[in-house]
Amino acid sequence: MIFIPMWDGSLGCSSYLVGDSAGGKALVVDPLQNLGADSYILSAAEQGLEIVAVVETHVHADHHSAARELAEKLGIHVSLSHKAPAAFAFNPLHDGDVIDLGYVSAQLWETPGHTPDSISLLIADTTRSQEPWAVLTGDSLFVGDVGRPDLADPTVDAVKAAARDQFQSVQRLMNLEDTTEIYPAHYGASACGGLFLNHKPMSTIGFERKWNRFVQLTDPEEFTNQLLALLKPPPEGAAAIRSENLGQDA
């Protein structure tokens, strides 16, 4: 498996190029406008990979996505959760869908909470094992933290419902083996996480099971209260960035 994290430290954003070294097929997850659509095409070419899918773990509200530009240059559609309220034509993904890259595959879990359209991708390399080796958790589960529930819809009831969804999604991710690696969409100073979002860009299910304070909360009410108590200020221009990423720009 070829697995290349592509980071933008200025906003604490992570994107990923994941491919099958044998067959040469690859997918890009959460491409960043700060790095530029071309950087993914050139990285893939350099690795001998052909990008066959561009996936967003959710519609972002904190940074500009390069997904549509990248997909356009490749002549494909962006893949998004079927729940994404996007204004452009996209390839809708459902729970259990598998993106097949040959010996490498990405299985999709819907993990709503941060947004209703949040998904996680379970990455397996069958030359090693059928078991997922890594999970790209988007903003569902972070290193030391979980994604904030208030960016898609900031009304009080919506935020509470989103926090309860986030609780369920985090619990579901904890069904994975301890050895599964976690690669979230954010780290460091990113405004998508809360107070405890770590600067380290990856972790494992086992480590978070032991040491992530939100994972350890077994009561959904307590989870919601803590999550709301630890919120940072929302990212600057969140609503405008989100609607642009949704293709709603005037």
Add this chain to the structure above:
Amino acid sequence: MTAQEFLQTVQNGQSVFLDLRAPHAYSQSHPAGAYNFPFHRQNWGGAVKQALQGQTPPIGIFVDNSVVAAAAQESLVAAGLTVAFAFDKGLKAWQAENLPVEQVKDLTVDELRQNLDQYVVIDVREPYELRSGIIPGAVAIPMGQLQNRLNELDKSKAYAIVCASGNRSASVSSFMSQQGFDVSNVVGGMSLWIGSRHPVERP
């Protein structure tokens, strides 16, 4: 310059035609007369210049997207080379224009295991790499020696070419296919053969 005109200059030995795509894509099918020179961002044009050993023929490039084509042209020009022709729409578009291609077959490790008796397997890795084991019955000919040892091979047989990961074998396969051999490239190479727990022999 049209593709036809450019291909004529390649045939006359006046120009060099480079396929910038990955080895496995090149090995499946590529424009006739093109050499595989996969693009990278580390002074790629300089590497082309070095491979040309002091000659500066006009160069044509073939790839499947415009971003890589633009970066490659820039890199060639920066190295002091001339770009005479560029095609950035990939193989389907090339074939749709009825332009000539050369082809090599791909073989998965599982297909090879099942039909091992139908192939002569050539392992093109270096001698020190063979310690990891070779496919039972495989003939070891390092890539660098193959050109001089073609007379040992038989055009009536089916060859399967293997290396460590499938890259060197891709170049060897396309070279042998140009020489008129029936040849297949083993995708993923020995790392996948051994990874799939297929049997090996210790040389």
